[in-house]
Amino acid sequence: MEATVLNLLASVFGSLWVPIWSLVKPVWPLLWTLAKIVLILAPLMLSVAYLTFWERKVIGWMQVRIGPNRVGPWGLLQPIADGLKLFFKEVLFPTAADKKLFVLGPIMAIAPALALWAVIPFSPGWVLANVDAGVLYLLAISSVGVYGIIIAGWASNSKYPFFGAMRASAQMISYEISMGLALITVLMVSNSLNLTDIVMAQSKGRFAGYGIDVFSWNWLPLLPMFAVYLISGVAETNRAPFDVVEGESEIVAGHMVEYSGMAFAMFFLAEYANMILISAMTSIFFLGGWLSPVAFLPDGFHWMAAKMAAILFFFLWIRATFPRYRYDQLMRLGWKVFVPLTLIWILVVGVWMMSPLTIWK
Amino acid sequence: MEFKTILFYLFSAVTVFAALRVITARNPVHAALFLVLAFFNVAGLWMLLQAEFLALVLIMVYVGAVMVLFLFVVMMLDINIERVRQGFWKNLPLGALVGLLLIGEMAAVLSGRYFGLANLPAHNLPANYSNTKELARVLYTEYAYPFEIASVVLLVAIIVAVMLTLRRRKDTKAMHPSDQIAVKSRDRMRLVKMAPEVELPAPAAQTGEKA
Numbered sequence: 168m169e170a171t172v173l174n175l176l177a178s179v180f181g182s183l184w185v186p187i188w189s190l191v192k193p194v195w196p197l198l199w200t201l202a203k204i205v206l207i208l209a210p211l212m213l214s215v216a217y218l219t220f221w222e223r224k225v226i227g228w229m230q231v232r233i234g235p236n237r238v239g240p241w242g243l244l245q246p247i248a249d250g251l252k253l254f255f256k257e258v259l260f261p262t263a264a265d266k267k268l269f270v271l272g273p274i275m276a277i278a279p280a281l282a283l284w285a286v287i288p289f290s291p292g293w294v295l296a297n298v299d300a301g302v303l304y305l306l307a308i309s310s311v312g313v314y315g316i317i318i319a320g321w322a323s324n325s326k327y328p329f330f331g332a333m334r335a336s337a338q339m340i341s342y343e344i345s346m347g348l349a350l351i352t353v354l355m356v357s358n359s360l361n362l363t364d365i366v367m368a369q370s371k372g373r374f375a376g377y378g379i380d381v382f383s384w385n386w387l388p389l390l391p392m393f394a395v396y397l398i399s400g401v402a403e404t405n406r407a408p409f410d411v412v413e414g415e416s417e418i419v420a421g422h423m424v425e426y427s428g429m430a431f432a433m434f435f436l437a438e439y440a441n442m443i444l445i446s447a448m449t450s451i452f453f454l455g456g457w458l459s460p461v462a463f464l465p466d467g468f469h470w471m472a473a474k475m476a477a478i479l480f481f482f483l484w485i486r487a488t489f490p491r492y493r494y495d496q497l498m499r500l501g502w503k504v505f506v507p508l509t510l511i512w513i514l515v516v517g518v519w520m521m522s523p524l525t526i527w528k
Numbered sequence: 529m530e531f532k533t534i535l536f537y538l539f540s541a542v543t544v545f546a547a548l549r550v551i552t553a554r555n556p557v558h559a560a561l562f563l564v565l566a567f568f569n570v571a572g573l574w575m576l577l578q579a580e581f582l583a584l585v586l587i588m589v590y591v592g593a594v595m596v597l598f599l600f601v602v603m604m605l606d607i608n609i610e611r612v613r614q615g616f617w618k619n620l621p622l623g624a625l626v627g628l629l630l631i632g633e634m635a636a637v638l639s640g641r642y643f644g645l646a647n648l649p650a651h652n653l654p655a656n657y658s659n660t661k662e663l664a665r666v667l668y669t670e671y672a673y674p675f676e677i678a679s680v681v682l683l684v685a686i687i688v689a690v691m692l693t694l695r696r697r698k699d700t701k702a703m704h705p706s707d708q709i710a711v712k713s714r715d716r717m718r719l720v721k722m723a724p725e726v727e728l729p730a731p732a733a734q735t736g737e738k739a
Contacts, residue, residue: 310592
């Protein structure tokens with residue numbers, strides 16, 4: 168693709184291309200990477216905007232309401248209006264706040280949420296950085312996401328944000344463990360840390376030989392881990408029913424209480440970007456990424472988009488369905504149910520892989 | 529200058545700056561956050577050395593877990609800065625001595641002669657060289673026993689830490705979900721057999737009262 172773009176640029180500039188290229192050449196890798204980053208993040212931001220709209224619509228329908236329908240046809244311009252409103256609002260600083268950290272908080276929330284997309288493959292070869300330690304990178308950077316909430320909660324110098332920060336640091340660390348352990352079984356069966364390899368490893372198997380690839384994906388042999396991963400993903404993004412970090416009826420909005428305007432919008436963007444990321448990761452690790460569920464249909468990004476949309480719908484669905492967990496029950500689920508379950512399942516998968524009944528060769 | 533060299537100087541400069549701020553920052557939370565910054569940049573340096581596994585594990589363990597718990601505690605402390613600074617001049621000579629010793633030892637190790645750097649082959653790894661795989665191969669074959677012993681020691685440390693801080697309070701009103709689930713209906717409600725109470729027909733005298 169890089170060569171095609173260069174040829175296109177050369178034909179556009181004509182005879183001027185040679186002097187331009189001699190100037191551009193030293194920084195070309197930087198420019199090319201920046202272009203790819205924009206290509207990933209621009210659609211992502213658009214998806215975030217319309218995910219908020221879709222959420223309000225879906226929850227509206229589930230509660231027998233109409234949802235937003237005033238701005239534009241069928242309310243389609245609502246997220247744009249919301250964004251503009253937040254953009255033009257003043258960012259207020261509490262007098263007792265730590266100003267520098269108060270600004271740093273939202274940045275630390277959104278930076279990891281965007282940086283994680285660097286290793287997500289959308290289709291064979293469609294990836295910003297096809298690194299061998301992709302899964303490690305995902306685990307490492309997603310563990311940094313909690314700093315945004317902690318810093319925001321502490322810097323606000325106010326009671327409810329501080330509660331939110333404390334709840335966040337305990338909750339996100341707990342569920343990171345079960346998430347990481349669930350991923351270990353995926354690594355074991357796919358024998359790689361590279362995300363593209365993990366997807367391609369799911370295209371083989373007995374059922375794939377029959378032409379029904381959908382049963383060869385990791386979700387079936389690793390079904391308990393799929394469930395653990397998905398539920399931990401909900402907890403990791405602080406979404407309902409695990410949204411005790413913001414719990415609007417208990418601690419108003421947790422770490423976001425003192426934020427307004429664009430600073431608040433950053434937390435919002437980070438939450439939804441993280442949701443889309445978790446759905447992308449789940450589809451890559453367990454649902455075969457861009458692979459087609461049946462052999463007679465072609466693979467491609469549309470499959471991954473469909474899987475991500477289904478998981479995102481699941482996120483919205485459970486938000487409309489379940490009441491919020493009590494905090495001690497949340498901790499119990501993480502530490503006393505998920506961690507032992509994943510540890511046992513790692514052992515089971517290990518024994519299964521070494522036994523003659525193995526399905527991964 | 530190569531891009532990698534620029535990155536190296538950038539990471540090193542930020543690391544040194546952040547490390548200095550860790551010990552000079554007045555606010556303990558700021559100090560902890562500067563330590564996070566230092567860890568991050570050291571991870572960047574390791575990444576430049578093609579030690580991607582160590583770099584990412586550094587971020588995952590130290591930045592993602594250890595420092596979060598550090599902050600968790602530091603945030604809740606109400607530290608009197610003046611009292612912390614009281615013994616500064618008294619402890620300075622001892623601190624300086626320890627610091628000099630550390631620097632001297634590190635210089636001796638890192639000067640290159642110690643590891644015989646000149647004898648090492650050139651650092652040309654193939655593109656598909658996986659740091660993680662190599663590390664695992666050595667860890668689980670050559671050093672299997674030391675590795676297992678280290679993990680057992682860590683496990684014991686975890687259990688001891690939990691046991692030392694665990695205190696069972698008698699007066700706690702916390703409910704255990706497993707107890708709640710195990711409850712049978714007969715534990716909570718008693719069905720009593722009794723003779724049916726028959727409603728008596730209303731006396732005829734009362735019906736006439738209204739009139």
